[in-house]
Amino acid sequence: MTTKILILGGGFGGVNVLKSIQNKFKNDSNIRISIVSQDNYFLYTPMLPQVSSGLIHPSDITVPIRKLCKQAEFYHAEISFIDLKQKLVTITRTFDGKVHALDYDYLVIALGSNTNFFHNKNIEKHSFVIKTVEDAVSINSQVINMLESAAQTSDEDFKKALMTFTVVGGGFAGVETMGEINQLVRDSVKNFYPSIGTENISMNLVASKEFILSELGPKLGKIAGNYLRKAGVNVLTKTKAVDAGEDFVKLDNGKVIPCMTLIWAAGTDIDPVIYNLECQHHQSGKIMVDEYLRVLENENVLALGDNALIKNPLTGEPYPATAQNSIHQSSTVVNNLYSAITGKTKLKKFSFKSKGMMTTLGRKIAIAVMFGLPITGPVAWLIWRTYYLSQLPMFEKKFQVATSWMADLLFKRDLTFIGLIKNKSLTKVDMKYDTPPIEDFFKD
Structure with missing residues (x-):
């Protein structure tokens, strides 16, 4: 029988789970992997501020998710509802608003977070x-x-x-x-x-x-x-x-x-879909998980990243919502998924000690903490650039960013004003699906 793994979210957590779980079950016809994201690309968020200043191009820090789907099926859609009892996820297709459902055997929730305006x-x-x-x-x-x-x-x-x-x-x-x-x-x-x-x-x-x-x-x-x-x-x-x-x-x-x-x-705030999930929540709205990153009372559902409350076993405090933590959490999720499906490995508890944090303040100025040591100025700036360049997911993206950085040291910034971009959506076109509509899942 086919085992269905469904991943929700195309950020650091979801994409790293996707890449690793495909390697674990490479060419295994009994495993069906699917991923859903409202964007059709993975975004390298630490470099977003540099896009806002025109230092690098938007395409330099985005990777189409389909490029990462070696054997997985990708759905460009919004997640509307998660039914843990029925093992169903309702999705709304971005282009025309059509709704249908996906079933799963194992679910990975990595939906990240939204901007919080505190009701203002x-x-x-x-x-x-x-x-x-x-x-x-x-x-x-x-x-x-x-x-x-x-x-x-x-x-x-x-x-x-x-x-x-x-x-x-x-x-x-x-x-x-x-x-x-x-x-x-x-x-x-x-x-x-x-x-x-x-x-x-x-x-x-x-x-x-x-x-x-x-x-x-x-x-x-x-x-x-x-x-x-x-x-x-x-x-x-x-x-x-x-x-x-x-x-x-x-x-x-x-x-x-x-x-x-x-x-x-x-x-930041939690996605409404997470708030409406029938499981145990922290007062912040985040999903409560055990030490193996399984949603409490739902061993076939794992959660990571910003939408999950994951505590440091050494301090008892929640891990901060950073890309670094999401990447390491994805490794634990993949191990425990593989263990649950095959029984060939033992479950692994999540524990991670950050090697450091850093941030840029402008050209040739940054601040960092590396292995507990404070570093400031141009040295920290060089470390920031070297580290984040190495973490970009594809060589072509590393080359593009490095080229943009070099150009910034040699030339003036581009001040082209693009203006508004028109988008078109369909509301009256009826299209057939390869997957059954949601109503079919609730028939007697």
């Missing part, structure tokens, strides 16, 4: 986010549009508002995005937009904690803040954004920043 509708409406490749491209277009607009106005107050950029969030995503945008804007004004004037540029990083990059500890967090301040960024700590409009951001201290560009990188 105004901020959600008027801000950019840095979660997807489309988000990064939108930010890049917005920055260039603001530069072009500011260069064509003689109203000094309006020019300053156009040249004010505010990033909310003192974590890795917010800090790296601010570092990249700050460099792009200042270099562009200096080289191509002399009429704007550097005195009209205002860069604001809003962080709720006492220092930025709390994951690196207070010492390095404060050093990072000082680096950004020297680069011209206003680092506002112990501060929150509470409201926003088309041309302003309001802070919890009552200050209002006239601002045309707001980027929100201040929180």
Whole structure:
């Protein structure tokens, strides 16, 4: 009989499970592997801020999932509902909204997380986010549009508002995005937009904690803040954004920043599909798993990444939601899947000690903790680039990114404004499926 393995999510967790489980069951006709993702590509998220600044091209950090499917079937669709009792997953096809269901014997849940606006509708409406490749491209277009607009106005107050950029969030995503945008804007004004004037540029990083990059500890967090301040960024700590409009951001201290560009990188939330899953949840909404990464009371379902609460057995604290952890969790998931299906290996408990964390703050400046040792400046920047370049999934992507980095050291940034891209969807076309529609699974 065929054993069906279904993987939900095309991020670090899902893709690494896909690649490894295909190798485990290579050319095994009794194993059917499927993966579902709302994007048809794997996105290397640590380099998203560099796409937002135009340093690298979006295609440099994306890999079509079908390229990774050696023997797996790929579904470009959104996950609508997971029924653990019936062993069914309802999916909605992205192109035309058609709904059908997939059954499974073993399920891997790696859906990641969504942006959390904490129920603030105004901020959600008027801000950019840095979660997807489309988000990064939108930010890049917005920055260039603001530069072009500011260069064509003689109203000094309006020019300053156009040249004010505010990033909310003192974590890795917010800090790296601010570092990249700050460099792009200042270099562009200096080289191509002399009429704007550097005195009209205002860069604001809003962080709720006492220092930025709390994951690196207070010492390095404060050093990072000082680096950004020297680069011209206003680092506002112990501060929150509470409201926003088309041309302003309001802070919890009552200050209002006239601002045309707001980027929100201040929180993550669980996918609604995970919230509705009939299993045990942590108060954060994350799925509760055992030491083998199996969903509690569901041994044929494994979860990893941002949507699962996985505790460090040494500290009792949850592992942070990082790509590094997802990659190592995928190894445990694959081992335990292979053990459950074949019985040829023993179940493995998940345990991982991070070798370090790092972040960039701009050109030739970074901060890192490697094996417990703090590293700053150009050396950390070189380590960051070397490590992340080595982790890109395909040689062609490594070559493309390395080429872009080299070009950035030799030439000025591209300031092409792309504008809007039109998408078409179908709502009235009836198409037949190779897989049965969902209604067929519920017939008596």
